Amino acid sequence: MFRDSAVGLEAQGDDRGAVLRWEKVVEIDPDWQEGWCRLGEALARLDRLEEAQRAWRQGPWHPRCVEAQGRAWLDEHPAWALESFEKLSVLTSQEPYTDLLLARALARIEPNRGAAAIDRYLRRAGEPTPDLVPAVREVAGALDDPETALALYTRASDLDETVAADLAEPLLELQVDVRATELMGATATPLTGPQRRVLDEARAAFGQGRLDDARALLEQLADRVARSPDVWATLADVREAQGDIAGAEAAIQLARTLDPLSGDLHARASEILAEHYGYRFDEEALAALDRALDVREDPALLERHARLAMRAGRPRAARRSLERLVELGHAETAGPLLADLDRERPAPLQLPPVPPPEGVDPRAWRAVHRARVYEERARLQDGDWDRDLLARAEASADEALALAPDDRMALHQRARLHALAGERADAIALYRRSLDADRDQPEVLGRLAKLLALEGDPEADATLLRAAGAGSPYALVELARRDVRAHRYLSARQHLDRYFRANSSSPWHDEAVRLREHVRTVSFAVAAGGVALALTVLLVPLLVRWRRRRGLGLLAFIERHPRSLPEVARLLSSIRHEVIKHNISSVPALVDRVEAGEAPPAAWVAERLFGGNGAVARFRDYTAQLEGLAARAGERLNLRHRDPVFAEGIRAMDGIAALEGRVGARTLGSLARHADVLVGPFYERVGTLLEGVCVVSLDRASVEEAWAAVVAEAPHRAEGVVLTCEMGQGARIRIARADLLDILVNLLRNALEASAEEGRTRLGVRLDEDEDFVTGLVRVEIRVCDDVEKRLTTAMIRGRYIDRGLGIAVDLSSRAGGSIHVEPEDGWKKAVVVRLPMEERA
Amino acid sequence: MRVLVVEDGYEYSETLGEFLADGFTWVRAGSGPEALRLLDGSTFDAVFLDMRFDRVPLAELLGDMEATADRFNGDDVQARAFLEDHQGLFVLAALREAGCGLPVLVSYDFGNEEARWERIRTRQGPVDYLPDNASPAVIAGKLAAFSR
Incomplete structure (x- = not known):
């Protein structure tokens, strides 16, 4: 009542009256945060701000209170x-x-x-x-x-x-x-005649591809004539050609500063920023192009500006440039780009909502679909299940069954969840209930057959045949698989023909395609007769040998692509953890049990060794991921033939895979032998595979190498600056050597530039260690110390508004699992500190 | 022997239950907080602790997410992976902080990281480790050694 009255008074503009009513409302229900919010707003309109704030404080979780x-x-x-x-x-x-x-x-x-x-x-x-x-x-x-x-x-x-x-x-x-x-x-210095000749000589060297000569000449010249835009612009070209992008950018930016009225220099800077930083600096590239266009309105620059603005998500800026292009008579160029900007998305097609089937309670219909959604969400990426979500799926399926006990969709959903939980007897009972109502359900027959087989039920084979007769895709593919295994190719072909006549997709489609290929290959080999057989006998070994010789082992791949190391290490760790630790390590206990005369635990074997989440499947998935990683880097990883560690692991796992459905007393020796390889030498060798790979020493020599590179970029800047090193015994860290040098160069360059601006004359590099109490992991600290007063914070380094040399150091340290901070340092103004994980292994 | 198995999945509790039923009772906790709750209300002889916990929700991971992100230039994804990969040690530290002095067996191969293991061992009381390829019999032996 008071609430309605308060709202009414507010509508009439009577804030005093509204305040009284809102006060009554919150007195009656002090937990209603919306009431406090409205009271505060009414008080604020009356300029009673202190009271308004008191009211808002009563609504700490109400967005409008918090905002106000x-x-x-x-x-x-x-x-x-x-x-x-x-x-x-x-x-x-x-x-x-x-x-x-x-x-x-x-x-x-x-x-x-x-x-x-x-x-x-x-x-x-x-x-x-x-x-x-x-x-x-x-x-x-x-x-x-x-x-x-x-x-x-x-x-x-x-x-x-x-x-x-x-x-x-x-x-x-x-x-x-x-x-x-x-x-x-902008106080550019003109070149004298001899200096101009040196510049020409450098340009000629550049034109002939003698990049090192050109760079040496230009850097000497820049040392003598530090304010020549021509020299810095040419140096930018050379550095870019050498792949030194940060150096090229530094040079072109300096050239722009010296001659801000040169449109070409702004355009060139824009080009370097746009082309080499993977879209990260498109905004700055656009700003540089804006400057170029301020100086000189060139159609080519306008088109570049439009394209860059479209790429950077700035359609209005793009449109401005394109409309100007049209005004300048270049409609032909601008037209297609304007059409791209004007493109409208087609309205999505709408279909009428689908009602539940006749006779089905809508609440049960919704509950069963909720169960399906929960089940889908419960499936985790690694093939495992989120148990809490599965429990919700089960509750929804139970609700559906309670509302509609005979609804087949509810029965099937509940049965599937029982099967997932390993409650196969319950699942079987529900599928049978469904089949009692309608015997002609191929898919249900197939699922029932599969569960019966897992239970070792004598009816399993008969049910499978019934399912195949009814057209169950699973049953047809399963029968074909059994036929192939028993070399009954004609029968396999008949089952597969039936499958492909009725199905273009199913969960077993890949298997069906593989079997069909296999059957075709065998049939072709038989039909081709003696000549073909002879040819096959000659060619197959050659093909096999050729395939075996192609590709890289894992270590060779990492040497070529050191940045893939973290992902490779993660996958190797997963193989040790998910395959060996969770599954294969228990095989000796399984062997002991069977040797003692007990039956093997069928469910454990089916799930942990051969299940979708078992050892064989996971191992093959991880090796496929390793190969995929290499393929994305443009390499062929040949673990089976070119990698000594994986070759034996893959052979052993193939041996275990071949025992699917046959684990028992007769195959025990084979199972134990393969498992021994995997838990023994393979496990050990995978653990030590990466030892020493990409492990570099960080010591005085590393710092001196980086410092020499920084000084060579701009010797005039380093004049009189002294670098001190306190590196102790040095440290070993796991990182690509080029990345470590890049980090050091960028930190030292930044410190040197800032020091030169303020006339500081000393820099320091100190090595220290930092240990994590919980994990015992040690990180190496590289502390680059300076006396610079200009403000620099950790947030600035990690943000976008900072010199990109430091941005590169941030990226590289992140990639190596490290971090970068700005910290106080005794005896210095501050230190930029990079922490990288120390290599623990001997 | 009554053993609290702390793991994010069900692999150890199922496998150990399957192969080491005699003389052992296995009780599973799916996360660090659940382990602390169980230890508060029941009596155990030892704790068997998995290392990697990559299947629990973020809210149930022990460790300071913000401080960990700072180790990786503020990258939450790397921070979460770090907490998941070393969660066993965070659970161990939390157990000790809660006053739990039970012997703890950590499932992680510290064989190649001796100096690191020494740092952990000296801080965390009765604790031992076993590598990923340890069979149930080896696990049973290590646990029995605790009771001796």
Whole structure:
């Protein structure tokens, strides 16, 4: 009653009256957070802000309460506002608008993170929300870096015309400011005649493919004439050709700074950024192209701009460039791209909803489908099952059966779940109940036959034949399989013909195709007669030998592709854990039991050795994953013939696979022999396979090598700078050597550049260790120390708004399972610290 | 001997129940929190602890996700994999912190990581390990050694 009255008074604009009613509402039901929210809002409209905040505090999990409180704190307590908005983000499942609120709070605390929040919003938002303009203004106004601020304004303006109009004035001001600053710093030095000749000589060397000579000449020249844009631009070309992308980018950026009125230099920078960083720096590439177009409106640049903007998800910017192309008379080029932008998605086709079958209770119909969904979701990626979800599936199937005890779909669903839980007798009973109602159900007959076989029931074979007679795909394929095993190819062919006449897909289709191929091969061999047989006898060994000789062993593959090491290590660990530990290691106990005269535990053998999740299937899956990994890298991994460790493991596992359905006293010796190979030498050798692979020593020599490379890039910058090393005994870490050097080079380059800017003259590298108390794992710390005052934080390093040399170090350290931080350091201003896992194995 | 088997699947509890029924009672806990609950209400002689737990929900993984993500430059995926791959040791540390002094047998091959095993062993009280290829008989032997 009070609630309706409060809502009515609000509608009439009587906030005083509404406040009284809402107060009554929350007095009656203080747990109703919506009531507190509405009370706070009414109080806020009356400017009774302190009371409003008290009301909102009563709704700590109500999104509007949390948002209102955060907004109230924005100016005076931005850290509290940030906490509220972070909570709001969680409560609303990260709705895009919460990023803008986060950005507004961060603008007052950590503007770089605020920029990242707006960036996130712009990537996800469809329509602009009212906080966009103030958020952009506040964050851009607080940023130290005008280029980043400019990018924020430009991208936000792209979202909507109203936003563009609201931001037009500050955008113009900032653009003018940035360009003026650029021009103030643009003090290019012209080359003298002899210097020009050296540049020409370097260009000639570059043209002839003598990249090292060209680079040496240019770096010497850059050392002497550090402010020549021509020299740096040419050096960028050479470095790019050598694959030194970070070096090329550094050179072209310097050239742009020295000559900001050269459109070519901006365009070239854009090209390097767009082509070599896997789309990661498309925004910066676009900004560089914008600058190029400011200087020179070129149709080719406009087209590049449009394509890049489309790729970066900036359709408005793309359209602007394309429309300008049309105005310049290049409609032919722009037309297809504009058509791409205008493409509308076809409306999805709609079909009428399907009612439950006649006579079936709709609640049972829904419950049985819910059981199916739970069952599908319970299936885990590794072939195992989520037991909790299976329990839910069972509860839903029970509910369906209770509502409709004779519904066949419910019966089958419940039976399938019983079978999954190993309750085969219950599953069999339900399938029989279904067949009692309708005997002509091929699929149910097939399932029943399979369960009876697993139970060792004498009726199993007769049921299988009945199922095949009724056309069950499983039964037909199973009979064909038995025929092939017994070399009854004609009968197998008949079963398979029946299968393929009626089925184009089924869970057994792959097996059916494989059997058909096998039967065809055998039939062909027989029909072809003596000549063909003779040819086969000659060719097959050659083909086999050729196949055996092709491909790589695992270690050779890793040597060629060291970055695949973590994935290979994961798969090898899975083989030891999932195949050997969970299954094969128990075979000796199985052998002991059978030798003692007991029957083998049929269910355990069927599930753990030959089941879909058993040892054979998992082993084959993991080896296939290893081969797939190599195939994605363009290599053929030949584990069966070219890898000494896997060859014996695969042979042993093949031997076990061949015993499917025959484990017993007569095959015991064979089973024990194969299992011994797998739990013995194969297990040991897989464990030591990767020892020493990609393990590198990190010591003084590594640091000195990296430092020499950094100094060679720009010797003038390193003049007078002293590097000290405290590396102790060094350390061994598992990483590709090139990656380790890249990390060191990028950290040292960054430290050197920042030191040179502030005139600092010393750098240090210190090695330390960091141990995890719980796991006992030790990480090696590479601490690169400097005296630089300029602010640098861990968040800045890991964010997008940082020198990309450090970005590369972050990527590489992540890939090696490590991390990067900025930390205080005794005797220095700070240290950039990279932690990498130490190699534990001897 | 009453043994608490802590594993994310059912492999050990089923296999040990199948092959080592005489003289042993196996009780399964599917996660660290469940193990702590069971230890609170029942009496056991030893704990058998799996190492990798990659089939439990994130909420049931022990270990500080945020601090772990910081080890990997904030990468939640790597952090979760790390917690899953070493979960056995997190469970072991939680058991000790909860005052559990039972002998613990860890199923992980520390044979090639002696220095690391030494660090863990000295901190975590009565504890032993066995490699992944250990047969049920070897497991029984190790557990029996605890009771001696």
